Amino acid sequence: MLDTYDFKDDVWLCHSFRGKCTRFTAFEPAIDTFKEIRAFLSENPSEIVTMIIEDHVKAPNGLTKVFDASGLRKYWFPMSQMPQNGRDWPLVRDMVAKNQRLIVFTSDESKQNSERIAYQWNYIVESQYGDGGIDFRSCHKREESAPLHDKSKSLVLINYFDSVPTKKLSCENNSEDLIDMLHTCYKAAGNRWANFVAVDYYKRSDGGGSFQAIDTLNGKLLCGCNDVHACVHGLSCAS
16 A cells, blocks of 8 residues: 655655655655565565555656566556456466456546546445544445445455554554454455455464454454464364
């Protein structure tokens, strides 16, 4: 999940202040991060990366130029092959075999026609982010998203972090509460497990944390188990 802006006659990763990128909030040119992603995909030929871009780039073909210059195009999953109306995505092994291992979404609907980058809200439902979405007993959609139970969107993204990130609160949030939130959102999303989970300080927790959360989701999605390792080792588990 990357925020992109026009800055210094280039495309930068930035957290905006009043809708603009400034030298105090700018992180680095987007191409530097994109090249890191290219290196990761090159070094890990069985891995798949999804980029969800909060897109504030107004320069014509600005993102396209960065993707081309970074060398990421060779891994691009074509928008023309993305499933419509909630249909299933290809199997991981098929995406790997075709080397179509980079999935990219933009928050700017116009880019779907102008740059052939998929508009995220045609494919993803997303829970409320920040303080409004931090109660694990309830799961609501963010304003821009279709209802979480809308199965015409094939992917589910769950946010679980405070509006102002702090290490202490993130440690608490990323522990038992996070697993509870995944179960709550499973029901809210029409009995669908999340495909993506967004947290702050993902390495901090009182236990398994975000890593255990992902193991739980993968276990549920792959074989109905509470941990993906049960799928791998063929262990029995509750459905």
